[in-house]
Amino acid sequence: MTSNRRIIKAVIPAAGLGTRFLPATKAVPKEMLPVVDRPAIQYVVEEAVSAGLSEILMVTGRNKRPLEDHFDRSFELESALREKGDVAKLSRLDSPSSVANIHYLRQGDPRGLGHAVLRAASYVGDDPFAVLLGDDLIDARDDLLTRMTEVHGRHGGSVLALMEVSPDQISRYGCAAVTATGEDDVLRVTGLVEKPSPARAPSSYAVIGRYVLAPEVFTVLRRTGPGRGGEIQLTDALNEMCESGTAGPVHGVVFSGRRYDTGDPSDYLRAVVRLAWEREDLGPGFRAWLGEFVGSRTGLTAAPERLDAA
Numbered sequence: 410m411t412s413n414r415r416i417i418k419a420v421i422p423a424a425g426l427g428t429r430f431l432p433a434t435k436a437v438p439k440e441m442l443p444v445v446d447r448p449a450i451q452y453v454v455e456e457a458v459s460a461g462l463s464e465i466l467m468v469t470g471r472n473k474r475p476l477e478d479h480f481d482r483s484f485e486l487e488s489a490l491r492e493k494g495d496v497a498k499l500s501r502l503d504s505p506s507s508v509a510n511i512h513y514l515r516q517g518d519p520r521g522l523g524h525a526v527l528r529a530a531s532y533v534g535d536d537p538f539a540v541l542l543g544d545d546l547i548d549a550r551d552d553l554l555t556r557m558t559e560v561h562g563r564h565g566g567s568v569l570a571l572m573e574v575s576p577d578q579i580s581r582y583g584c585a586a587v588t589a590t591g592e593d594d595v596l597r598v599t600g601l602v603e604k605p606s607p608a609r610a611p612s613s614y615a616v617i618g619r620y621v622l623a624p625e626v627f628t629v630l631r632r633t634g635p636g637r638g639g640e641i642q643l644t645d646a647l648n649e650m651c652e653s654g655t656a657g658p659v660h661g662v663v664f665s666g667r668r669y670d671t672g673d674p675s676d677y678l679r680a681v682v683r684l685a686w687e688r689e690d691l692g693p694g695f696r697a698w699l700g701e702f703v704g705s706r707t708g709l710t711a712a713p714e715r716l717d718a719a
């Protein structure tokens with residue numbers, strides 16, 4: 410079953426409560442927390458745009474204003490910088506919204522990721538579409554979405570992003586039961602369990618925040634009741650699709666690149682340090698400082714290349 414329907418629509422759920430990051434997320438969505446010098450959500454929108462997804466629906470929650478303002482033009486800022494002739498800062502206002510149409514929809518009650526995706530049903534219609542979690546950051550150099558849309562083009566159905574994690578981590582994720590396909594980084598997904606204990610996990614493959622979904626997922630979500638944590642789980646709907654096969658096969662693309670859960674304070678810090686380290690402009694000064702800082706704390710002089718490999 411191949412699919413020649415080009416995917417142009419992306420849904421970005423960004424309505425979660427962000428309780429792991431309180432109190433920072435009391436009045437500001439976690440997707441707006443800065444990773445170096447731009448909010449996490451900007452990386453996600455840029456990733457969608459570079460994978461050719463030009464129609465974006467953001468499903469937002471109670472604090473949606475900063476998200477909308479961020480992707481809007483700011484005429485006052487632009488004219489102030491233009492008057493000063495500050496071309497460098499002016500270019501930082503370039504927004505992915507100039508090359509994509511970004512729409513917004515309120516989720517209402519945050520009843521879970523499955524519920525947030527279901528809210529996009531009338532926007533998406535009958536075509537396959539992508540879902541990018543707004544707090545999940547994939548390094549731009551480790552293109553994942555393009556590989557997923559390519560696998561979708563060959564197999565149709567739905568395609569999930571999988572990442573191998575250690576047994577003590579699996580209970581933080583949806584976990585996939587898989588079989589081999591003959592292609593190293595592509596697996597057939599035969600079932601899914603949301604946040605299993607290590608003993609109940611069918612594999613070490615965790616589902617991470619990128620999906621290419623068949624539109625039939627909406628029919629399944631409509632009848633999916635609350636699951637783990639009392640939330641409507643996307644994992645439960647996808648598990649039904651794996652078992653019934655009526656919406657085509659479900660495949661997983663195994664990702665082994667750099668990925669950060671910016672909704673988790675520790676992972677967020679890792680994202681900031683690594684991305685700052687690698688920036689051409691800020692990197693040299695930051696690396697020198699970090700090397701000295703680590704050296705002074707550990708009594709070692711940390712060579713920059715050692716830190717880079719960590």
Ligand code: UTP
Nearest residue numbers: 422423424425426427428429519520521525543
């Ligand atoms: P999380 O599992 O990270 O939940 O959601 P959360 O509520 O946002 O964060 P914590 O656990 O309280 O810190 C995964 C993704 O699903 C979205 C979130 O915005 C995030 O992108 N989501 C979750 C919704 O859009 N709506 C929901 O009702 C729940």
